[in-house]
Amino acid sequence: MKIVDKYLSKTFLKSLIMASIVFLIIICITYIFDRINVVFKNNASISIFLLSLFYSLPNWISLIFPVAALLATLFSIGDLARNNEITALRTSGISILRISKPIIIAGIAITLFFIFFNDSFLVKSNKKFNKIWNYKITKQKEQPNKGFNVVQMEKGSIFSAKIIDGDTQRITGLIIMRLDEGMNITEKITAKEAHWKDNSLELLDASIGNFNNNRFEIKKYRITKITFEKKPSEFINVKKNPDEMSYKEISVLISRLKKSGIPSHQETVHKYSKFAKPFANLIMIFLGIPFAIKTARTAKIFSFTISIFTGFIYWGAVSVGFALGMNRTLSPILAAWIPNVIFLTLATILIYRTEK
Secondary structure, three states, X not given: OHHHHHHHHHHHHHHHHHHHHHXXXXXXXXXXXXXXXXXXXXXXXXXXXXXXXXXXXXXXXHHHHHHHHHHHHHHHHHHHHHOOHHXXXXXXXXXXXXXXXXXXXXXXXXHHHHHHHHHOHHXXXXXXXHHHHHHHHOOOOOOOOEEEEEEEEEOOEEEEEEEEEOOOOEEEEEEEEEEOOOOOEEEEEEEEEEEEEOOEEEEEEEEEEEEEOOEEEEEEEEEEEEEOOOOHHHHOOOOOOHHHOOHHHHHHHHHHHHHOOOOOHHHHHHHHHHHHHHHHHHHHHHHHHHHHHHOOOOOHHHXXXXXXXXXXXXXXXHHHHHHHHHOOOOOHHHHHHHHHHHHHHHHHHHHHHHHO
């Protein structure tokens, strides 16, 4: 079995790399021909356009890898089946899952890699791609990172500001009111100007008022500091693209929205989807194992067609589940995971029938 494991691992990785390269070449050509007219229309430079292509690649890699993994599984397992080696191994009492062990291990490793990849490299590349495409190619007006007349209610406090500069974390016209359970004011902090740094606000021309023995006492300060964990930019009501947010960032956003009494259903759908999508790699491998055995006698072009077709069906199911989650037909966690559950169930049934 060590010889078989080594052979399968080598064949799978070789097919995976080749399939990924082929898919990326097709995508790059399609991207250029599909968007080049927009570049000429807006008089954008070719170098900027190629840079946008470069930053779009991580997103495409994340999308095509499950299909590439399925194709690599069909090729590697299919080669064994075509040479009747699968039949010999199964006759010896070795199960299909044991034969496929090196590929399954590779699938687990790929899934773990993409959980990290999607939450780091992909998020950063999406930010850069959107900035280049929106502001340097299509010439959209860039939205300033500033908030005017910001008022938000947090748990136990009300935050108010005339102006917040999200780039410098500077606040003008700050008012913070602390409330008790009966919504009565227990403390009021005002400042002409405030600067945030290291989880604290430096207040300029500030006054801090507290209730003490039913008396409201006010102390004034030229400069003082108070603890303030959140960045002022977090209070700016700029609609962020979930594709540009990590799992942690979108979780923090959901927590903020809940504290402010703002619905966060759609953001929660995005949150669960971020974690569910990388598992497509492992599921496609499980699905490819029985497909490879059943279609071993067909030409490899048929395996390629199966991979593309299955990929379209899977991502179509993901899109439908996502849409049903966004319009509240399904709960966020069900909307994100139901395509994985359906395809994993299908793969389990096919493996069971093939094993029999």
